[in-house]
Amino acid sequence: MKPYRNEAWLLMLPAAAVMAFVGVIPLVAVFNYSLHDIFSLQDVHWVGVEWYEEIITSSRFHASLGRSLLFSAVILLVQVPLGIGIALLLRGAGRWAVVVLMLVALPLVVPWNMIAMMWLGLIDPQTGIVGQALAAAGIGFDWKFTALHTWVLLVVMDTWHWIGLVVILAYAGLSGISPDYYRAAAIDGASRVAVFRFIELPKIAGPLGIVLLLRFVDSFMIYTEAFAINAGGPDMATHFLAIDLGEEIKGFSYGSAAARSMVYFLIVITVVWAFVRISGLSRQEERR
């Protein structure tokens, strides 16, 4: 049991002040903009919820939302099992575990705008290692004009970028399991599947929740990489939610962009809220 002390807020002040300045104030500002038609900062008209109505009823928004949801679903289905698999193999790999962890962490330190560039260079049929290999094998990889190929490229690239996070967090959960559990399971003659289901999965559930949340939100709002690859093309096939928003900001349509921001924020917040509910803020509760 932790003591109940409101004086602890004094310790929270610096962090709370920073979060208020960079988070809460801008968010309130976005909400305010979203209710106005903004020609310039001097020329602002109240329009109420018109922007919201326009966005929510537009078929373009529905299409982008569908694409973003599909992309997130594919990303989670690919990266989470793959990451857990690698993490399971890492357990008991001794000193090699550290080497592999360092390796998968590498893409995490690449600046985001460089990632698309590196991959485009890699698959270039003339100069890229993979591009040349594909061309030699007679496989036409047409990421510029074939929607499926653009998607494949995005998913592979995103997996390259983020698999490290999944592996690191899953491994963190696994390394907290005492060897006694495995010994007990061996004595009971438990199958590998049973060991995973009843020993490993509960232990990595916490970090895995964080992974699911972070990977969902980041892939759902993918912008920098997707835009650099094909600017939403071909024929809108990779036109995700964040790209819509980026276009509106670039087009100086601030009121509408703000309303769109609020819609996205509400979607994200709903997911976070559901996540917190499902995990029941359980860690907090149990500790008390």
Add this chain to the structure above:
Amino acid sequence: MKGVILRVAVFAAVAAFILLPLAQTFLLSFMSTLPREGMVEGEWSLINYRNIAADPALTGSIVNSMIYVVLNVVLCIGAGLPAAYALSRYRFVGDRHFLFLLLAFRVTPPVVLSLPIFILFANAGLVNTPVGIALVHCLFNLPIAIWILESFISAIPKEFDETAFIDGHSLPSFLLRHLVPAIAPGIGVAAFFCFIFSWVEVVFARILTVTAGKPITMAINALFGFQTDIGLVMAMTVVSLLPGLGMIWFVRNHIARGFVMRA
């Protein structure tokens, strides 16, 4: 034996997958990729790295990035440590709401807040300075710092604090002299994640540097033009990886521990 073979095969595949794009970048960075006098295109050379060193805009951008990233790490640890201590040791009004707020802002896409942040920071005179970027990166890094530090502090028994207070330490002196050394690996891991997330971030770094203080990522973007020197771009990318590589090496033995959550 079967397990060993499987492991080796999987690790080799992972290594190949991860290293392939990096290898391409690395090789190109040592090639002369533009027609130059006395040089064949594709010739091995250090010219790209020499060009970086000779260009003040490029070297300056490296310095800019380093400044705001280090500043961001200092801010996040400085503000995060007391908050993490409070969250770890006490209950108080709104503590759970604060945690929810942290989570919410950590996952809020930067592009959603980019517009008002630009206007707010322009009014506060924080555009074109590393301070502005360092501050705005706290939006997603401060929550991470608080989570990681909180989990490390909670792993230390409360008696540790009480002994120090009985010895006559005040709270600040306890935090600095006792707690910081005790959770040094945690601070390292938190610093690592703050460092890399700030280093790789592009959206805020772009909008907050209009005329000056360009970070390394924007300096690389600026290299694209009518006749792009891909070799130079790749060399700059390699340079942009070095601090991250250093950080990975630095926390290699603790990297996974930052997230060991007591379920």
